[in-house]
Ligand code: H2U
């Protein structure tokens with residue numbers, strides 16, 4: 147597909163996963179910036195911080211003490227947003243269906259990626275990242291098999307800019323009774339596409355992207371990372387498994403090594419882009435755990451980073467973005483090119 151006709155022209159792009167539109171304004175990248183700049187993000191200088199609630203052997207804010215873990219460690223969030231096994235209670239207005247509220251049971255966990263306080267995924271050894279993938283898969287399986295858990299959201303908030311509360315490398319898992327908004331939208335799109343075409347939406351999309359090449363950031367035998375055609379955030383990426391596989395637990399041993407490899411390479415490219423500890427929210431989207439097969443589901447991860455043009459200038463989703471439609475200035479193709487140019491040898495290593 148030739149994008150030449152859109153060059154320098156404002157246009158909108160369709161996101162078939164959420165069925166939303168995004169406004170692209172490639173004519174606008176040179177606008178001056180006199181707004182807010184952020185603090186430079188540095189990784190911690192300490193390998194162990196006696197005041198960190200995630201370091202091995204330390205006491206947590208909730209009062210419990212972490213074991214002297216040597217690889218990774220998962221625990222129930224001391225300040226969980228969800229409560230397990232609530233009785234189902236629904237309150238409604240009775241006739242108009244305008245006021246509806248219903249209990250939501252769930253389990254929240256915290257995953258420490260490493261005993262080292264100062265490391266990030268980009269700085270970890272592939273073997274240690276593969277260990278986190280095994281832990282994620284095990285958590286997905288065990289939480290997902292609970293009777294009232296129908297969705298398991300694995301995610302990481304990196305950096306103070308994303309509201310991350312602690313530099314110690316960690317992620318979270320929120321397992322819920324219902325499928326939350328974003329995966330639900332994707333679920334509906336994947337299901338409709340499957341019904342209509344008897345094919346997977348993301349397999350078909352992968353074919354187009356692998357053939358076009360211009361939005362690919364990096365790839366290996368099992369996974370590839372692209373700036374999706376409909377990317378909202380400036381350097382947003384989509385990490386797709388090449389095999390049609392529905393969840394992280396179904397990945398074979400070689401695929402897990404492949405996922406570790408691509409996670410390290412992608413996060414390294416991010417850090418090198420502006421020579422900073424690159425902030426982002428990332429998370430996996432995968433088959434709901436309601437006991438059904440979900441042949442339509444295709445395992446993938448989204449990286450949603452806020453930075454726009456330097457380590458200190460971020461994209462704000464405000465005004466038109468909040469009230470009308472998300473908007474971006476540089477094209478996804480340009481962002482992919484910048485990430486492709488960014489080296490895979492970490493600037494600190
Ligand atoms: P974030 O940095 O992404 O906010 O994740 C940290 C989580 O760790 C947060 O959800 C939990 C917070 O509730 N936490 C504990 O469970 N125990 C603690 O001692 C401190 C923080």
Ligand code: ZN
Pocket residue numbers: 194195198199200201202262263314
């Ligand atoms: Zn720590």
